[in-house]
Amino acid sequence: MQTSKKYRHGRVHATAPGKVLLAGGYMVLYPNFKGISLSLSARFHTYLESIKESTDSSKRDSSDNQFRHKMTVYTPQFGDEKIHYEWKVCETLMTIEKKSHPTPGMQHGQQKKTPLIDNTIVAFLMYYFHFSVQNYKKDINFNTSPMAILSNTIGYDGVAITLMGDEQFYNIGATSDQKASSSQKKTGLGSSAALVVSLTLGLSAYHHLPLPRDHLFVLCYLSHSASQGKLGSGFDIATSIYGSILFQQPFGDKKVQTKVQSTLVTLQEVCNWTGSKPVSTWLQTCQSFFDHVTELATLPSLAFDKIERFRFEKVCESNEKVFLLMCDIENISGGSSTPQLVRLVQQWKQKNESQCQEMWSHIQLHINQVVDNDNALIKNHFVNIRMLMKKMGVCANVPVIPHVVDDILTTLEKNNSSVTATGVPGAGGFDAIYVLMRGKSMDAVKTSLHHTFAKYFSHQYRLTILNVNANHGVAICVEEQSPHTSALCKL
The missing domain is CATH 3.30.70.890 (GHMP kinase, C-terminal domain)
Structure with a gap:
């Protein structure tokens, strides 16, 4: 089967705006009240492009018969730090490994804690893996191994991811020539939510995954909540995706909250996995996660497109x-x-x-x-x-x-x-x-x-x-577009 064209990716630039909650503080935590949240010109940017391997032998290690997909995350605003993720899948085992370059003050072998990035990448991989398995099986009408599916949908090239926030997110003033640093106090404009949204959207566009906005909201809400260790209102995530909105908490029902909490626990557990796990466990976990995200995304309370804009x-x-x-x-x-x-x-x-x-x-x-x-x-x-x-x-x-x-x-x-x-x-x-x-x-x-x-x-x-950008939410730009990605640009 000729599949090489499926994973020739263009350069992707995804952005998401910051926010400010003008009115409705405290109230937006409860489903009976609404708040006015504005999207702003300060935006978080995620850039993704392929890391081309030089030889066929470096793309795949035939000795252990593994599929490997590498992601390298660059954060140039915070000391040019690099975080490496490697996703390994063979016939029976699956591993997600993380390695980060040590920074001053860290002990040898100690990994820097980056929960926002970790949870966002793992949530995306779980959703994308199950989507790929289900759709690939439908296309070819027979069962095959997860390793074969991934090699034919993603390919073996790695991806370089660069994360950059506009300087207004940091406590340096709108016209300052300073660069942001990890020690600086943020201005409370929702940089964390904008990072999660832009990274999730960028990954979906890069991997040719059609991700509806309601699914995008649930994925980002779970990633952001898992990073914070609690369920928030979600108004910052919603504003980054949809633009300025009159926000109402969508997960107020107790049964829905229970499902959200259990899905959140699943994501946190996978992020804390160490060593290899059976592929069967990975398949079951991804299916459960995907099903929960899909179910939550169909809730009537998640119809943000129908929320009246602040004019x-x-x-x-x-x-x-x-x-x-x-x-x-x-x-x-x-x-x-x-x-x-x-x-x-x-x-x-x-x-x-x-x-x-x-x-x-x-x-x-x-x-x-x-x-x-x-x-x-x-x-x-x-x-x-x-x-x-x-x-x-x-x-x-x-x-x-x-x-x-x-x-x-x-x-x-x-x-x-x-x-x-x-x-x-x-x-x-x-x-x-x-x-x-x-x-x-x-x-x-x-x-x-x-x-x-x-x-x-x-x-x-x-x-x-x-x-103030009344209707400006997420946006993407994909160079060398394919039919798979052109529709995503309309988000």
Whole structure:
């Protein structure tokens, strides 16, 4: 059978945007409430291209009769580190090996922990392996070994993967010449979710896997949750895939949560596998994982395409654009711990359920009005959302919107007519504030806010300015496209 053309891959560039949760902090963890999440111009990039082997003998070791597929991940923003993955499959055994170059401070033989990349690659391999087995058997109408299937669908060439995040994801300012480093504090724009989404989409395009967006969401949600060790809301993953959305937690049903949790455990267990495993075990595990992903992807609550977009044209004149300004405020009080804020608010909610439901219901009404109403009222609704969030923080004795932060936001609104909304992103606290405003250029927007920021930050503030992309989610570019990949570019 002539199969060499099946695994001639073009160079793939996949990107996914960052996010900011304008309204709905804490609420998006629960299925009865919605939040406004914006996709931003800051994007994470994944580049994939083939590593061509020089000779036939180096492609396959005939002595052990193994299929081998190598992935080398480069992270040039963080010291040119390299992580090597090798997927080995023979007639009876399967192995996934990881090797990373040691970095300063690491002991010899110690592997660097990269859970985001590890879980994303393993989740993709499990899904892709079962898909390949099922479809290859259908095509040729007879059973054959997993090793033969993989050699005829993937081929023996390796793949080089380069991961790069736009500098706005890191605490260096939008115009800085600095490079990001692994020790720098991130700006909370969803770089982890964007990495997972861009890497998963890039792998699917590179391997000619048609991956619907709902399947992409479930795969990325599981990979991201496994890396964090908990089930999150998923709004950051959804925003990276679909663009700016009115997000609602899709896995609120208890039976669904149980299935999600069991699938998550399976992924974590496979990531922790050491040594070789029987191919039969690998086949069964991949089938179970694939079936669960497919089942979750068909849930009606996952119909993100039907979620109404936040229409930014309501707040702009014809010659204006919408800009989001993120400003670090941790120098006021040393920053905040988001997990701690969430834990304290959840404790208050458990003891004051009716009071919490009443506040959140009022916030939800204003969120709905932001989406549905005309531009003259949007600013007022954001002010009311902030007042209610501040009240919740006072009741819970949690600094969701501290007084000094509220003063800054009020001053910004009063002194700048082009400001559409202000607030604290996500869980709030002392980490950052956002300003959503309209203007003709980034420079004009920054200049108009300089005096207010300088008053509070003594000229030491760090300001990041981003475009708001209402409908811009994931995107890919495939060079030397084949019929297998052309449809994916429409995602």
